[in-house]
Amino acid sequence: MKTITRNYYVANDGTEFESKNECIAHEKLMEKVKVRMDVLPKRPNTCNFLNGHGYIQHDEKTFLNVRKQFHKLACKILGINYPIDSYNFWRTLDDSESPLNSNSTGQRFLNTNTNSFREYGQLYFVTHENELTENKQINKR
Secondary structure (H helix, E strand, O other), X not given: OOOOOOOOEEOOOOOEEOOHHHHHHHHHHHHHHHHHHOOOOOOOOOHHHHOOEEEEEOOHHHHHHHHHHHXXXXXXXXXXXXXXXXXXXXXXXXXXXXXXXXXXXXXXXXOEEOOOOEEOOOOHHHXXXXXXXXXXXXXXX
16 A cells, blocks of 8 residues: 655635646636626625525626626637627536636526626526515615
């Protein structure tokens, strides 16, 4: 029997890497994503929000601008060229192999109705707004 010891590098978001350079590259990527996403209101991480108790009302111009910037960055990083309105593009981001998977950014855009610019806790409520437990805006400024 022999003992093997391996070094792992853990990024700020908890993602593990065998290479220090990969870890640093991932952290730089996550910082680019964060800069773009910080413009949007914070997403509540509560069971109530996930289960239909309210929505986040986005400003149309701000939301579309952030989505466009993020789309451009993601296409470059992933080497894909899906149109911005493609459901497959946003689902690709949540793929377990995607370097952008750890922050569920794609899911935020999928969970937003692009007619009303309301973000919900689940994709289901985008097409079933009438079934919200509480139809109220939770991010009033």
